[in-house]
Amino acid sequence: MAIVKMSKFELVVFAEQRAKILKALQKFREVNFVDIKLRDENGEIDKDAVEGVAKYVNNEELTHIDERLYQLSSAISLIKKYDERKTRLRDIIHGNENYTFDTLSKKVLTYDWKKITSELNSIGVQYSQIKSEISKKYTRYDEIDLWERLDVNPMELKKLKKVNTFLGTIPSKLKGDFIEGISKLDKTYYEELKIVKDEVYYLVISSIDESEKEKLSEVFRNSSFTVENLDIDAVPQDYKNELQKEIGELKKQKRKLKAQIKTYSEDLTDLQAVYEYMQNKKLRIVESEKLAQTKNTVLIKGWIPTEKVQEFEKVVKNEAGSSYYLTLEEARKDDETVPIKLKNGKISSSFENLTGMYAYPRYNEIDPTPLFTPFYILFFGMMGADVGYGLVLLLATMFVLKVVNLSSQMRKSVKFFFYLSFSVIFWGILYGSYFGAEIPGMWRLINPSKEYNTLLIGSIVFGVVHIFIGLAIKAYMLIRDGKALDAVYDVLFWYMALMGGMAYLVFKMKNLSPAVTSVSMWIMIVGMVGIVLTGGRDAKGVGAKLGGGLYSLYGISSYVGDFVSYSRLMALGLSGGFIASAINMIAGMISGSWVGMIFIPVILIGGHFFNMFLSFLGAYVHTSRLMYVEYFGKFYEGGGKPFKDFRTENKYINLDD
Structure with missing residues (x-):
């Protein structure tokens, strides 16, 4: 349950073996190639480049x-x-x-x-x-249809020598002006052919007399007559x-x-x-462009899981025989170029996508997946808490996992919700919620609709535990890296300030043991003083160190905000339960009539499925937020580059090893 250890390899083979080697490595799968740089960022030849070595390029094949x-x-x-x-x-x-x-x-x-x-x-x-x-x-057809009432061939009209013929349109709003003007002409005939939207289509036949032509031109100008060229040699209807x-x-x-x-x-x-x-x-062609070559050889660099070294050597030997040169070196912990591959247990592996959505860890960090998985399951169930909803999710995911042929990635996604369903059922039993209804006589630990204050306190307690575990992980990482004093400064003092402060407030407000109240107060003070004295230790000068320490202490307000954020565990659980109860109430209001018998199943099934979708979506989003912001913010940075298998993501087939 950790980040997979990586080894870097350098492989030299003959150029004619390149294609076979790459195909064999693709079958091997777990190879992440390194792009061999022969030029720096400015395009200059790299100082480590060897004369006669060039990048492999095959644009024609691509x-x-x-x-x-x-x-x-x-x-x-x-x-x-x-x-x-x-x-x-x-x-x-x-x-x-x-x-x-x-x-x-x-x-x-x-x-x-x-x-x-x-x-x-x-x-x-x-x-x-x-x-x-x-x-x-x-x-x-649509163009000719506009002239369907024209019962002569427009080409024949153009051949007439003693008259001028016009086909055209005018705006509908000017129709009155057009008719009034053209009616005054003695040697002009017009025929309305069609009205379409804002235009009127006309046939106009007029004498070639110059006086008539001038009068007609005036009418055309005043009515915005637009001449159309109907270039067909047939009657429109025949055409x-x-x-x-x-x-x-x-x-x-x-x-x-x-x-x-x-x-x-x-x-x-x-x-x-x-x-x-x-x-x-x-x-294979694209990745081969990361390689370098000489006249007769090809240089390949990349990363493989250390546990796969022997298998990798066997693959190379099977394809290249003895004609190859291979070096292997285990990655250094502080090497930021190492690609990250995660390896987790049966349950935690289904939650790796959440880590990837945030950021992969660096090689010298720890994999946060198994550290947040139990909390994610717990918090998701608390937000979606309902036995009925959990059973629906459980049965649906069980059916898909048992019956449907899924790709490995899809199987992980379905398993993710399969594991979450148990938590939804568990919290549903604690809340006594069965599709939003209460079963008389059925045991419950808490009634959310009445004991919401208790539920709120419990949610914040979960938050305190969650954040304190995040700080503990940070302390472990500092001690592991030989920074024990930093663990004291950045974790122990915060523990003292926060825990002492919370204990002081509780015991003071409840008038409990004066001795505990006094001790917790002094623990809080020591922690705060320690934060002020060490929070700015990296700054130069006494004033800067003190200012940095005071600013660090101001960060206690963000912890208060973080604790309050966990109230969403109560809020989403209550909202889903209230909506489910409202659906049941609506169904109950229309019962007792034949109309109700028809619509009750629709209301119950449709309503509960919709509420289940909203509840699970809200739980997914807000639980992820608690992990990413409140939890990861205490110990996790990320920034690692994911290890990319030498395979494409398939959408049409399931490609097994």
């Missing part, structure tokens, strides 16, 4: 694999878009296909994926072109009919291509497996 991935992705998307197979419960339970690294490699060799993707992409291009063509024809025929033919072709796409449905899982293989192949 471009090629990206093209393959794009083709595969397009083919997969096309099948999924038109796959009409229903998602059944058994498909969900089956989950992703399971592969080992070897079986995945064999799949790529035996399955003719290049032919399938080529065919699918060709069909996809045709399908897209036809869709685009249909869209264009519909747009054209529309022809467009409809063309659209119908295109739709037939579209349906035919769609049917072709559906015939590839069975290829979906195979293509997805090939896609994941190609993603891992791309990772």
